[in-house]
Amino acid sequence: MMRLFENIAELEGVTGQELGVSGWHRLEQSQIQAFADATLDRQWIHTDPERAAHGPFGATVAHGYLSLSMLPYLAGQVYRVQGAESVINYGLDKVRFPAPARAGSRIRDRLTLTSVTGTANGRQLKVLHRIELEGSEKPACIAETVSLLRI
Incomplete structure (x- = not known):
């Protein structure tokens, strides 16, 4: 369910808290192949x-x-902040891939807002993402993103 923040102050008020969880997304072989082709x-x-069926991950x-x-x-x-002109990817602070996501598996994102800092160009948001892998205690990915929110 989408969490709508009326303004940046309301978002800043939940720093250190979980923002929510996305829906599940199935990683199909066709998407994996398209990514392989693109990269x-x-x-x-x-x-x-x-x-791969005989490889280290069984698929x-x-x-x-x-x-x-x-x-x-x-x-x-x-989540979304009303009145936001744009959200620009600024970078990543930490990224790890603890568990493999097999073709056909489902992933979802659990987000926690870790900080909001004022800058000359807007607000810099740091969000911890935990890409959960259905049926696994270990996540497929843990990443802290840095974004610039322009109001």
Whole structure:
């Protein structure tokens, strides 16, 4: 469910708290293949289901960077600040890929707002993303994003 903040002050008021959780998204082999084609990273563990079935994960797996690239889509389901002119990706502070996301698995994003800092160009938001992997205690990805929110 989308969490709508009326203004930046309301968002700042929940610093240190969970913002919410996205819906589930299934990582299909076709999406993994499209990512491999777009990035030219066609390693067999991502693109060859027959060979990958006998590999270390028992199936093809999504690229860690595919999971990471899903953050804007998944976070967009969780919250929005009214009146925001734009949200610009500024960078990442920490990224880890603790568990493989096999083709056909489902992921979702659990977000926690860790800080809001004023800048000359708007507010810098740091959000901790935990890409949960259905049926796994370990997440597929943990990342702290840095974004610039312009009002």
